Amino acid sequence: MTSIPTGPAVARPARAATPPPLPEPRGPLSEAVTAALRHPVPGPVPPSLAAAEALVRRSSDDPYGEDLQLALYTCYELHYRGFDGVDAAWEWAPDLLRLRGAMERVFLDALRADTPGGDDVHGTLNALLDEPPDSYGVSHHLRDRGEPWQVREFAAHRSVYHLKEADPHAWVIPRLHGRAKASLVAVEYDEFGGGRPEAVHAALFADLMDELGLDSRYGRYLDLVPAPMLAVVSMMSLFGLHRRLRGAMVGHFAAAEITTPSAAQRTARALRRLGAGPRSVRFYTEHVEADAVHEQVLRHEVVGDLLAQEPELAADVVFGAQATELLEERFGEHVLSCWRAGRSSLRRPLPPASSAALSAASHR
Numbered sequence: 001m002t003s004i005p006t007g008p009a010v011a012r013p014a015r016a017a018t019p020p021p022l023p024e025p026r027g028p029l030s031e032a033v034t035a036a037l038r039h040p041v042p043g044p045v046p047p048s049l050a051a052a053e054a055l056v057r058r059s060s061d062d063p064y065g066e067d068l069q070l071a072l073y074t075c076y077e078l079h080y081r082g083f084d085g086v087d088a089a090w091e092w093a094p095d096l097l098r099l100r101g102a103m104e105r106v107f108l109d110a111l112r113a114d115t116p117g118g119d120d121v122h123g124t125l126n127a128l129l130d131e132p133p134d135s136y137g138v139s140h141h142l143r144d145r146g147e148p149w150q151v152r153e154f155a156a157h158r159s160v161y162h163l164k165e166a167d168p169h170a171w172v173i174p175r176l177h178g179r180a181k182a183s184l185v186a187v188e189y190d191e192f193g194g195g196r197p198e199a200v201h202a203a204l205f206a207d208l209m210d211e212l213g214l215d216s217r218y219g220r221y222l223d224l225v226p227a228p229m230l231a232v233v234s235m236m237s238l239f240g241l242h243r244r245l246r247g248a249m250v251g252h253f254a255a256a257e258i259t260t261p262s263a264a265q266r267t268a269r270a271l272r273r274l275g276a277g278p279r280s281v282r283f284y285t286e287h288v289e290a291d292a293v294h295e296q297v298l299r300h301e302v303v304g305d306l307l308a309q310e311p312e313l314a315a316d317v318v319f320g321a322q323a324t325e326l327l328e329e330r331f332g333e334h335v336l337s338c339w340r341a342g343r344s345s346l347r348r349p350l351p352p353a354s355s356a357a358l359s360a361a362s363h364r
Helices: 028-037 052-059 066-077 088-092 094-113 121-129 138-145 148-162 178-191 201-211 227-241 243-273 278-309 311-340 355-362
Strands: none
Touching: 028 052, 028 066, 028 094, 052 066, 052 094, 066 094, 066 227, 088 094, 094 227, 094 311, 121 243, 121 278, 121 311, 138 148, 138 243, 138 311, 148 201, 148 227, 148 243, 148 311, 178 243, 178 278, 201 278, 227 243, 227 311, 243 278, 243 311, 278 311
């Protein structure tokens, strides 16, 4: 098995915060959205956008499909870094927001239909702590038999979230009060490096990508990442951007922090087994340590205080945790089924990384 060449890390210049290009459409709905975004705002409603709501109705048969998920992700991205050459005024353009609302209803209805529901927050979160002995996900595979190309693919998938890690969760801060708000901000402070830009979790993931010979610029793998991963990130944006879904966002955040330490530990072992350097491993070891603490803070200080203030949100907290588990399982099943069949789990395989490229990346 080929190992990942490494070398001593040296200081590198700060990464430019340039927006990515618009993605390639994957169907008529995402084509309508990207075509509209090439127009200036204000101005006449682009014809593609005017007809797009009918396309949403057609896409409701495939709520987790490539076309709807890319269109929704593209709309959400306008609230983050946007896209190169796209007028920033599109972020709050009423016609696009109306279309996004129609897509959100399709996605949200599917998530509610595909999760069991309930209001037992304690039982739901406790169940996430007990990993079944026969469970076998992507991190197990990477730990036991993952190959370098699979580690690189996994990083490319996750880059659509980890290069903006914790940003979606920041939307919920003004929707919380008292201890719940203060405690969630404390967790976010850690996610954003505790005031040290080089320790921001998104920056640590970019370091990992550099060492793996990947392009660590924001959004550069969007065209390769399939719908199962896009849906995970769009769920976070959906929950974060709607005050009425604040309970679901808190439930999602708690579920993510509960399940991360064990998966991160396995992935760190995979990287060490393949000879990865400390810049790669640090991203995951940081999550093993930090998220074990974050899980306790979120469960007791954030969820506990939120429900003490607003007990009617219990079902939403459960929904957020269940939706997270649902979409992460869908993503894991997609990746493993592709790898077991001997093919790439991305929409197109990554260009191979030469040993020289990987070695040079580890020296950046």
